Amino acid sequence: MSAPQHHHAYRCPELLIAGAWRRGGGERRQTIVNPADGQTLDELALASAKDLQDTLRASAEGFELWRRVPAHQRGERLARGVARLRERCEHIATLLTLEQGKPLAEARAECLMAADLIQWYAEEARRVYGRVVPARQPDSRMTVLKQPVGPVAAFSPWNFPLVLSARKLGGALAAGCSIVLKGAEETPASVAAMVACLAEELPPGALQLVYGVPAEVSETLIASPVIRKLSFTGSVPVGRHLAQLAGRHLKRITLELGGHAPVIVCEDADLARAVPLMVAHKFRNAGQACLAPTRFYVARRLYGDFIDAFAQASRALVLGPGLAPGTQMGPLANQRRRAAVLDLIERSVQRGARRLASEAPAGGCFVAPTLLADAPQDLPAMQDEPFGPVACVAPFDQLDEAIARANDNAYGLAGYLFTDSAKAILKVSERLEVGSLAINGLGVSVPEAPFGGVKDSGHGSESGIEGMEAYLDTRFTHFVA
Incomplete structure (x- = not known):
């Protein structure tokens, strides 16, 4: 050596x-x-x-x-x-x-x-x-x-x-x-x-x-x-x-x-405000965060616009060494993580997900920010925590369906909801199986409030x-x- x-x-x-x-x-x-x-x-x-x-x-x-x-x-x-x-x-x-x-x-x-x-x-x-x-x-x-x-x-x-x-x-x-x-x-x-x-x-x-x-x-x-x-x-x-x-x-x-945080985006959500927040939070620490928003359930009327906006914002992120000025996303922490994340993406694409991603820098442990669109519920990346720069997105028609799919996972650490509907806020905050829920924002961890999960989290x-x-x-x- x-x-x-x-x-x-x-x-x-x-x-x-x-x-x-x-x-x-x-x-x-x-x-x-x-x-x-x-x-x-x-x-x-x-x-x-x-x-x-x-x-x-x-x-x-x-x-x-x-x-x-x-x-x-x-x-x-x-x-x-x-x-x-x-x-x-x-x-x-x-x-x-x-x-x-x-x-x-x-x-x-x-x-x-x-x-x-x-x-x-x-x-x-x-x-x-x-x-x-x-x-x-x-x-x-x-x-x-x-x-x-x-x-x-x-x-x-x-x-x-x-x-x-x-x-x-x-x-x-x-x-x-x-x-x-x-x-x-x-x-x-x-x-x-x-x-x-x-x-x-x-x-x-x-x-x-x-x-x-x-x-x-x-x-x-x-x-x-x-x-x-x-x-x-x-x-x-x-x-x-x-x-x-x-x-x-x-x-x-x-x-x-672990966590595999669901995000429910209702049709009254303000995408112009919500998407930049979600992209920054998803790809912080190259996605190696147990509370990262990862499974996006988007109202069908907004689905196409959401994918376009999310993919565009992801591609605009500056990847590079963490000490380089202007870097917005660094490498994964080690080659084990890189190999695991690339394998999860590959298995998910083989099962029918549509991959939207840019290029990753050569050398080091880099993986490009990746959106897996049209993700069925049994997609590997929908069930297994990616712990990397991978997000999955699927449309929903009824809020009850979105909540059921969000809960259909072993994890229950953090969850996110974007809506201005009091009815939707009440329903999701009562029924989503998570330890922390953020509504129209992303703050689920502060020193003065409890942080912990339910189920396998x-x-x-x-x-x-x-x-x-x-x-x-x-x-x-x-x-x-």
Whole structure:
């Protein structure tokens, strides 16, 4: 293997264990590749079994130290870490673009969103209220207290490594838990840079970061009696596997899994306003987003106009390396994703879909934004999450039919509706099987509101007061004088 060609700004991080950064002691190495040009950036040293045992020990000790810090002080410490994260945003965004491929403007936005998430939790720390229950006998008191659940193991993926890690870090740390984050091995440096901003304010062991062989890390952490709670964002098959492990050890678990978001476009929709929004949202992060609008059900009267407008806007997107000025869509994150997306498109075309796409740049992991028109419900791309720059579109005649087809899928994370009809809004918001619904817009994920899915898209919520609740135990106390 050729020696790594270091980019001037890129170095793989070490692991953060017991308050100190140290090189992973495992025998395995992971090569980090820039998806825009296929060049090796660096090699990541993975955790050994001893590293993981040291992490567990430190997590138990860190929890005892951190839980004793009063809530308002926890919030202040996290807020100082957030300020540092905002200061270092440009550097962190550059690392993210190099290792993951997204345009620099998107990487900056992700870094700032991660800061917003942790800031919200930091402020919420002082509002973890219990309650007093009317007593059943004289000279007694009954109270309900919320207390941190204990050391947390969190697993986050490579598509939005900062935001999806921040949701877990913010909730756990604000609640008073210690947390071990296993970041995605494909995007180590950006997450480590974010963790470093927070760790400076925390006792040793309260926040730790490991990279390793995923199965080894998850099995070791979940089986340990130290860990009391898991949070995972990623694919459905891995989520099922972790849920089984969690069940075996009776651990609480929050799962945010895949999505295949339906979009219902009624005949009174304003296409001139809606299509640019949808195209930008669909092809953000090259479509590697679980909440990306992907299955478009369009009222038949607008169907032809929608296809023309969507295809035209997609072709106008500027594809290129994420660090190049003017790039609107970067490469997919790795060659595995590129091969999977091209295979899904090919199988869908063979089943009768009409492909509308431009050319992708040569080299790297690029796939052109693709619209699959006239998509039957059983089309492979209608059933399987593309997790890439692929959108499917089909016409509908009655709103009930659109809702039924939108629900005819294993996923239920986000959904979108474009209409001005109060009747349609009421019907869709009551009957669409999703965890988040945006109407005439695309905002389904904000720090102060819950984010999570139904059906195969997961279980539990992150963000909002629900996201805080996920890291708290409830204790009833009955005191008789």
